[in-house]
Amino acid sequence: MTGSDIIFYLLATLCVVFALLSVTTRQIFRAAIYLLFTLIGIAGIYFWLQYEFIAAVQIVVYVGGIVVLIIFSIFLTQQTGEQLPKQKLDRKIFAALAVFAGFALTMVQIYQHTFFETDEMAITPTVENIGKKMLAVDSGGYALPFEVISILLLAALIGCIVIALRTKTESK
Amino acid sequence: MFIKKYIQEIWGAVKSLLKGMRRTGYYFTHHKEIITQQYPDNRETLNLPERFKGEVVMPHDENNEHRCTGCQACELACPNGTIKVIFKNELNAEGKKKKAIDKLVYHLELCTMCNLCIEACPSDAIKMAQTFEHSVFDRNELTKILNKPDSKIMDGVE
Amino acid sequence: MWSFSNIANSIHEWLSNNFNPTWTIIIEMVIAGVAVISLFAILGLVLVIMERKVSAWMQIRLGPNRVGPKGMLQSFADTLKLLVKEGLTPGGADKFLFNLAPFIAMIVAMLLMAPIAFAKDFQLWDLNIGVLFVSAVSSIMVISILMAGWASNNKYSLMGAMRSGAQIVSYELSAGLSILAVVVMTGSLQVSEIIESQRNGWWIFKGHLPMLIAFVTFIIAVTAETNRAPFDLAEAESELTAGFHTEYSGMKFALFFLAEYVNVFIVCAIGATLFLGGWMPFHIGNWEGFNHVMDYIPSSIWFFGKTFFLIFLIMWFRWTFPRLRIDQLLNLEWKYLLPISMINLLVVTAMAILGWHF
Numbered sequence: 001m002t003g004s005d006i007i008f009y010l011l012a013t014l015c016v017v018f019a020l021l022s023v024t025t026r027q028i029f030r031a032a033i034y035l036l037f038t039l040i041g042i043a044g045i046y047f048w049l050q051y052e053f054i055a056a057v058q059i060v061v062y063v064g065g066i067v068v069l070i071i072f073s074i075f076l077t078q079q080t081g082e083q084l085p086k087q088k089l090d091r092k093i094f095a096a097l098a099v100f101a102g103f104a105l106t107m108v109q110i111y112q113h114t115f116f117e118t119d120e121m122a123i124t125p126t127v128e129n130i131g132k133k134m135l136a137v138d139s140g141g142y143a144l145p146f147e148v149i150s151i152l153l154l155a156a157l158i159g160c161i162v163i164a165l166r167t168k169t170e171s172k
Numbered sequence: 173m174f175i176k177k178y179i180q181e182i183w184g185a186v187k188s189l190l191k192g193m194r195r196t197g198y199y200f201t202h203h204k205e206i207i208t209q210q211y212p213d214n215r216e217t218l219n220l221p222e223r224f225k226g227e228v229v230m231p232h233d234e235n236n237e238h239r240c241t242g243c244q245a246c247e248l249a250c251p252n253g254t255i256k257v258i259f260k261n262e263l264n265a266e267g268k269k270k271k272a273i274d275k276l277v278y279h280l281e282l283c284t285m286c287n288l289c290i291e292a293c294p295s296d297a298i299k300m301a302q303t304f305e306h307s308v309f310d311r312n313e314l315t316k317i318l319n320k321p322d323s324k325i326m327d328g329v330e
Numbered sequence: 331m332w333s334f335s336n337i338a339n340s341i342h343e344w345l346s347n348n349f350n351p352t353w354t355i356i357i358e359m360v361i362a363g364v365a366v367i368s369l370f371a372i373l374g375l376v377l378v379i380m381e382r383k384v385s386a387w388m389q390i391r392l393g394p395n396r397v398g399p400k401g402m403l404q405s406f407a408d409t410l411k412l413l414v415k416e417g418l419t420p421g422g423a424d425k426f427l428f429n430l431a432p433f434i435a436m437i438v439a440m441l442l443m444a445p446i447a448f449a450k451d452f453q454l455w456d457l458n459i460g461v462l463f464v465s466a467v468s469s470i471m472v473i474s475i476l477m478a479g480w481a482s483n484n485k486y487s488l489m490g491a492m493r494s495g496a497q498i499v500s501y502e503l504s505a506g507l508s509i510l511a512v513v514v515m516t517g518s519l520q521v522s523e524i525i526e527s528q529r530n531g532w533w534i535f536k537g538h539l540p541m542l543i544a545f546v547t548f549i550i551a552v553t554a555e556t557n558r559a560p561f562d563l564a565e566a567e568s569e570l571t572a573g574f575h576t577e578y579s580g581m582k583f584a585l586f587f588l589a590e591y592v593n594v595f596i597v598c599a600i601g602a603t604l605f606l607g608g609w610m611p612f613h614i615g616n617w618e619g620f621n622h623v624m625d626y627i628p629s630s631i632w633f634f635g636k637t638f639f640l641i642f643l644i645m646w647f648r649w650t651f652p653r654l655r656i657d658q659l660l661n662l663e664w665k666y667l668l669p670i671s672m673i674n675l676l677v678v679t680a681m682a683i684l685g686w687h688f
Contacts, residue, residue, distance in 0.1 A: 196649060200388050207391075208391050
C-alpha cells in the first residue's frame with residue numbers, strides 16, 4: 001500500500017463517515033456541518049486526482065455557496081437548537097431502501113463499465129484549456145450546458161429582482 | 173442625469189474618505205501632537221488643559237475675603253444638590269443686620285463637575301480648580317466647607 | 331547569495347542524500363508545517379503590536395509603552411495572558427461545534443498560506459490554479475464564523491454570525507471580479523506566472539486606470555471579507571458586544587484573533603502578488619541600469635515590504651473610518667462595487683485583447 005492509497009482511503013472514510021453522520025444526526029445544524037465535511041472530503045479526492053480546478057470549483061460552489069445557503073435557511077426557519085423528532089420505523093425502512101436502490105444502481109453501472117487504460121499524455125488543465133473547452137461547440141465541448149446554465153441563472157436573477165421590486169411597491 | 177449623479181457620488185465619497193485619511197496620516201507622522209500624559213511619572217510637570225474641571229473652590233484674597241454674597245444661585249443651579257448655603261446674620265458698618273454666609277457646604281462626592289454653579293454665580297465667587305487626586309479614606313472628608321474660617325465678603329461685592 | 335530559495339534547496343539536497351524519497355517528502359512536509367506555524371506566531375506577535383501602535387499614533391495617543399522598550403514586547407504579555415486564561419464553554423452551547431469552530435478558522439488560514447510566494451522560487455505549492463484556490467478556500471472561513479455564532483447559543487453571537495455571513499458572501503463577488511481583472515491580463519491563475527508577467531512593471535502601473543480601480547475595489551472587498559473596520563459589523567463592540575466570538579475566552583479566542591490577523595496578512599499578500607508584483611522588484615520597462623540596482627534588494631524584502639504596506643493601509647482604514655450600517659454595507663457592495671467592477675472587468679478585457687497595456 002503506497003502513501004497515495006493511504007490518503008485515498010483516509011479521504012474516502014472521511015466522506016462516508018460524515019455522510020452517514022449527516023443523515024443520522026437529529027440536530028439539523030450539525031447535519032449541515034457534516035454535509036460540509038463530506039463535500040470538503042470530495043474536494044480532497046479531486047485534489048488527490050490532481051484535478052485542482054474541479055476541486056476549487058467544488059469548494060467555491062458547494063462549500064462557499066450551497067452549504068452557506070443551507071445554513072442561512074436553517075438559521076432563518078428552524079428552531080435550530082432543538083432536536084428533530086424521531087422518525088417512524090416504516091419511514092426509516094423506506095428511506096434506507098431508496099438509498100440502497102440508488103447505491104445498487106450506481107455500483108451495477110460501475111461494474112458493468114469496462115475501464116480501459118490510456119497511454120495518452122494527461123492534459124494539464126490550464127486556464128486557457130478550460131476556457132476553450134467551456135466554449136467549444138465540437139464534440140466534448142461544453143458550450144450547450146454552459147449556455148443552458150447561464151439561462152437558468154439569468155432566470156433566477158430576474159426572479160429575484162421581480163420579487164424584490166414587488167415588495168417595495170406594496171410597502172408604499 | 174442618473175449616471176452623472178452616480179459618478180459625482182463616488183467622487184465625493186472618495187474625496188471625503190481621502191480627507192479623513194489625510195488627517196489620521198498627519199497624526200501618524202507627527203508624534204509631537206500626542207496628548208497622552210504619562211500621569212504618575214510626570215506628576216511634577218503635569219500640564220493640564222485650561223478647561224479641565226477638578227473641583228469647586230472659592231478663591232480668597234490675602235485679607236481672607238471672598239466674593240460670595242450668599243445669593244443661593246449656585247445652590248439652585250446644581251442639578252444634584254451638591255451645594256448647601258448656610259446663613260448667619262452679621263452686623264455691617266452702619267449697625268444694620270445683613271445676611272451673609274456662614275458656611276458654603278460642598279459635597280464633592282455628589283459633584284459631577286458640570287460647571288453649572290460657576291456659570292450661575294453672579295459675582296464670580298466660585299471657580300473650578302484643576303486638582304484631581306481626590307481619593308480619601310473616609311468619605312466625610314469629601315464634604316468640604318468652601319469659605320475659610322472667619323472669612324468675610326469683599327467690600328463692594330453685592 | 332543568501333536567499334530563501336537557496337536555503338530550501340540546500341535542505342532538500344541534504345535530505346535527499348541522506349534519506350529515501352518518501353522520508354524526504356515527509357520530513358519536508360513537517361518542516362513546512364513547522365515553518366507555517368512559526369510564521370503564524372511571529373505574524374500574530376508583530377501584527378498585534380503594529381495594530382496597537384498604529385491605532386495609538388493615529389488617535390494622538392502613545393499606545394502600549396510599559397512592557398519592554400517603548401512597549402514593543404506588549405504582545406508577548408498578551409500571549410502569556412491568553413495562554414493561562416481558562417477556556418470556558420457556555421452551558422447551553424453545542425460543545426462539539428463550539429470547540430471546533432476556532433480550529434476551522436485556523437486550518438483555513440493555514441491552507442491559504444500554500445500558494446503564496448514569499449520570495450523568488452520560494453513557495454509551498456505552486457498549483458496551476460493558485461488564485462482560484464485562494465478565493466475558494468477563503469470561502470470556508472465564513473463557515474467557522476457561522477458555526478461559532480450558532481454554537482455559542484447567544485443571540486449576539488448569532489446576529490454577528492448572520493451579518494458576517496451576508497457580508498462575506500456578497501463581498502466575495504467584487505473581490506473575485508477584481509482578481510479576475512489581473513487574471514485576464516495575465517492569462518493564468520498560477521501565482522508564479524502572475525508574478526513573472528510583472529517583470530517589466532507591476533500591474534497597477536502597467537494597467538492604467540482600470541487596474542487602479544480594480545486594486546481599490548480589491549482592497550475594499552478584502553477589508554470587508556476579513557471583517558475589519560469600517561466593515562466590522564460582525565463583531566461591532568458597541569452593539570453586539572463582540573459578535574460571533576462573544577462567548578470565547580482564553581486560547582480559543584486567541585485562535586480566532588490570530589486567524590483574523592493571519593487572514594489580513596494573506597489577503598494583503600495576495601493583493602501584493604496580483605497588483606504590486608509579489609517578490610518582483612520595482613522595474614521600469616527597459617531601464618536596464620535602474621532595474622539592475624533594484625534587483626540587489628532581496629526578493630523577500632520586496633514581498634514583505636509590499637505586504638506590510640498594504641496591511642498598514644488596511645489598518646489606516648480601520649482607525650480612520652466609522653463603522654457602516656448593514657444597509658449601507660450592502661448598498662456599497664451591490665449598487666457601487668459590483669457594477670463598477672463588472673464594467674471595469676469589461677474594460678480590462680478590451681485592453682487585454684487590444685494590447686493597450688505596456
